Structures are given as C-alpha cells and as structure tokens.
Amino acid sequence: MKKQTNQRRSSKRSNDSDSKESKGRKFDKKPGAKKDFKEPNRRGRENSRHEAPRKEQPEETPTTNAEDFAIGFYGVSEALEAKRGNKLFVQEDLSGRRIDDVKKLATKHSVPMQFAPKSKLDLLSDHGNHQGVVLGVTPYEYLTIEGLLEQTTSEAPFYLILDSIEDPHNFGSILRTADATGVDGVIIPKHRAVGITSVVSKTSTGAVEHVPVARVTNLAQAIRTLKDKQFWVYGTDMNGTDYRHWNVAGPTALIIGNEGKGISPGLKKEVDEMLTIPMTGHVQSLNASVAAGVMMYEVFRKRH
Numbered sequence: 302m303k304k305q306t307n308q309r310r311s312s313k314r315s316n317d318s319d320s321k322e323s324k325g326r327k328f329d330k331k332p333g334a335k336k337d338f339k340e341p342n343r344r345g346r347e348n349s350r351h352e353a354p355r356k357e358q359p360e361e362t363p364t365t366n367a368e369d370f371a372i373g374f375y376g377v378s379e380a381l382e383a384k385r386g387n388k389l390f391v392q393e394d395l396s397g398r399r400i401d402d403v404k405k406l407a408t409k410h411s412v413p414m415q416f417a418p419k420s421k422l423d424l425l426s427d428h429g430n431h432q433g434v435v436l437g438v439t440p441y442e443y444l445t446i447e448g449l450l451e452q453t454t455s456e457a458p459f460y461l462i463l464d465s466i467e468d469p470h471n472f473g474s475i476l477r478t479a480d481a482t483g484v485d486g487v488i489i490p491k492h493r494a495v496g497i498t499s500v501v502s503k504t505s506t507g508a509v510e511h512v513p514v515a516r517v518t519n520l521a522q523a524i525r526t527l528k529d530k531q532f533w534v535y536g537t538d539m540n541g542t543d544y545r546h547w548n549v550a551g552p553t554a555l556i557i558g559n560e561g562k563g564i565s566p567g568l569k570k571e572v573d574e575m576l577t578i579p580m581t582g583h584v585q586s587l588n589a590s591v592a593a594g595v596m597m598y599e600v601f602r603k604r605h
C-alpha cells in the first residue's frame with residue numbers, strides 16, 4: 302500500500318478526469334476496523350450530560366463562553382435536534398411563530414426554558430444577533446482524523462482542510478456551503494484558529510450539526526495520514542493551476558488558507574498541486590469563504 306502511495310505521489314496528477322491513474326481508485330478504508338471516536342451529532346452522538354436527569358440551572362448568568370451557546374433560530378433549532386441543548390433562554394418580551402417553534406422543540410427534547418430580559422441574552426451571546434433565543438449547549442465533540450476517516454462512507458470523499466481560519470463568520474459560511482454541497486468532512490487545527498462557537502453555529506445556519514468536523518493538533522500530520530489513505534491533496538493560492546482544470550476524481554482534500562497569511566509554507570510542501578481561481582479585477586484575492594465556496598461547487602459540478 303505504502304509503495305503504491307509513493308509511486309502515485311512521485312508523478313504529477315493528470316488533469317484529465319478520465320485518466321487511467323484516477324479511474325477506479327478506491328478509498329482505502331479498513332472494513333470493520335475498531336472505532337476509536339465518538340460519532341457527531343445527528344449521527345448517533347451520545348451525550349451523557351443530556352441524558353442525565355435534569356437539574357434546574359442556577360439563576361445566575363452562566364460564564365459566557367462562545368463555545369457553550371447556540372444562538373438564533375436556525376442555530377438553536379439544529380442544536381436542539383442534535384440533542385446538544387441543556388437550557389433555552391427566551392427573550393421575555395418577544396413572541397411569534399419562530400419563537401414558538403423553538404419553544405416547542407425545547408419541550409420535545411425536554412430542555413428547560415427560562416424567560417429572560419434581552420440584556421441577559423445579549424450577555425450570553427456575547428452581543429451576537431441571537432434573535433431572542435439562546436441555547437446552552439454541551440460542548441461540540443470534534444472528531445479525530447481517524448474518526449472522520451472511519452465514519453466517511455463515500456467512495457471518493459471530499460474533505461476541506463482549513464489552515465487557521467480565524468473569522469467565525471468565514472468558518473460558519475464555509476460549513477453552510479459544505480453542507481449544501483455534500484462535503485464529507487472539514488478538518489481544522491486546534492490552535493490559532495476559530496473553533497465551533499455560537500457565531501460559527503449561527504452563521505452556518507445549523508449546518509455545523511450536519512457536517513463532521515475533525516480537529517487536529519498538527520495539520521501536516523493529518524495531510525500525511527490522508528495521503529496514506531490515497532487522497533489527492535490540493536492547496537489554493539494565486540500561483541497555481543486554473544481550478545477549472547482540476548481533476549476531482551478519487552479521494553480529494555482541499556486546503557483553504559488563513560485570511561491574512563494564506564496557506565503556511567509547511568503545508569504547501571505537502572500538497573500535490575496548487576490551484577487558483579482566476580481573477581481579472583484589482584483586488585489581490587477573494588475572501589476565504591468565497592474561495593472555498595467556488596471550489597466546493599466546482600467539485601459538486603464535476604461530480605454531479
């Protein structure tokens with residue numbers, strides 16, 4: 302297996318999607334391998350905190366930690382459905398169908414509710430646009446890279462690797478498009494990057510509950526693991542091959558770089574090919590989530 306991988310790595314990939322090399326290559330999964338990870342929400346993630354008999358929360362405002370709350374109608378509803386909710390705060394002077402829908406969902410999932418002034422919801426959501434609903438959630442359970450590979454069922458998975466995205470709106474927006482285009486997983490670094498916060502969850506309009514996210518301490522190591530599993534790994538910058546010639550056949554991973562610094566030089570060394578979205582105007586680059594969206598839809602367009 303290793304030898305075959307090295308052979309493949311030594312030759313530059315043809316952009317002809319019918320090339321012999323890419324045809325029929327299977328995603329190398331070990332059937333029946335032992336699971337060493339917890340499945341994410343909506344795919345059977347168990348949550349012992351959620352299942353334990355509920356105690357009413359103390360009345361004081363909990364410590365505000367963006368990873369502990371979901372906000373807004375979509376973010377809250379999806380987190381409730383994913384059984385991550387532990388307490389719903391509803392703005393006391395608001396009513397309406399969407400608020401009622403969220404309340405019904407909380408009741409359905411036996412999540413306690415508290416009516417509170419807007420000032421308290423503002424505080425809990427760190428002044429995010431909460432739309433009158435804030436949900437205390439159990440922390441998101443990230444997958445490991447092995448866990449992500451293990452649970453991926455596509456023959457030719459497509460993963461996004463985010464090299465230190467810092468803006469939660471960019472991350473949320475990327476997750477939203479990832480869900481829309483059927484991306485099999487998103488890989489993020491543990492340090493110097495945004496994790497799954499309330500703003501990410503809201504911007505993703507709940508997609509965060511559907512797209513598996515793996516968090517790793519070393520992206521370069523994660524990429525080497527993917528290469529060992531026969532993935533083609535692509536980077537994105539302004540000096541690569543025109544993305545319209547991208548051969549998306551087979552297991553594929555695509556790296557999107559940091560908003561300011563782009564992809565780190567260390568990771569560029571690991572990629573099979575760099576890709577570029579041509580630009581004819583005056584600005585230097587696209588927004589990271591816009592570039593990610595273009596690339597995700599390119600895979601979708603070519604594969605569907």
Ligand SMILES: C[S@@+](CC[C@H](N)C(=O)[O-])C[C@H]1O[C@@H](n2cnc3c(N)ncnc32)[C@H](O)[C@@H]1O
Pocket residue numbers: 537538539556557558559560561562563564576577578579580586587588589590592593
């Ligand atoms: C705002 S850009 C970073 C710009 C950074 N100064 C650089 O030189 O790479 C953030 C990320 O979006 C992606 N990106 C933006 N515009 C792109 C383009 N035209 N082609 C390919 N990728 C692009 C790349 O992944 C890039 O790392």
